[in-house]
Amino acid sequence: ETGVTQSPTHLIKTRGQQVTLRCSSQSGHNTVSWYQQALGQGPQFIFQYYREEENGRGNFPPRFSGLQFPNYSSELNVNALELDDSALYLCASSGGTSDYYEQYFGPGTRLTVT
């Protein structure tokens, strides 16, 4: 069984640029959730995708957007990057053959905005 994978591991961008982060869900899962974790904080929910549709969104501006593909992998896109966007971005998968609530996290992508 393959766990959740994310790419890239680290990324450095300049303020105002755009970034795309990628996530492959655990086998058997059909739901992907994205979280932002600032240093020393708990993860904050960005949004969730189920069957290629957004299924809930946290308190993040529209410049945070996402996609889910037919194979259940997902992308997180952030436009017009701001310094405060520097964080660990986590993807979690769930559902399908597993309990819907049981979310399994990937290793994260560390984004630094300068």
Next chain:
Amino acid sequence: QQQVKQSPQSLIVQKGGIPIINCAYENTAFDYFPWYQQFPGKGPALLIAIRPDVSEKKEGRFTISFNKSAKQFSLHIMDSQPGDSATYFCAATGGNTGKLIFGQGTTLQVKP
């Protein structure tokens, strides 16, 4: 009402001790309460979770105690080991949203 409050912020115990981490919530719609363990530079790993129809759940050395009337739940780590040194997060969700609300985290250090 969406918050989950976690305490203490940090905890130091000796090997073999039983660290206890507490969480409190307000939203009565929450019906799933997981605990995650996170090592530096890694993603959170699901440790154990409980639903409100039981007051206690054990998995190995990890135990969740749940008090529905007080809207509180706690994690106990039996016979703690230096390898348990990590940050622990409680979380809650419910209403079929799938949105996990996390506590602020507790940094645990287990001294040899």
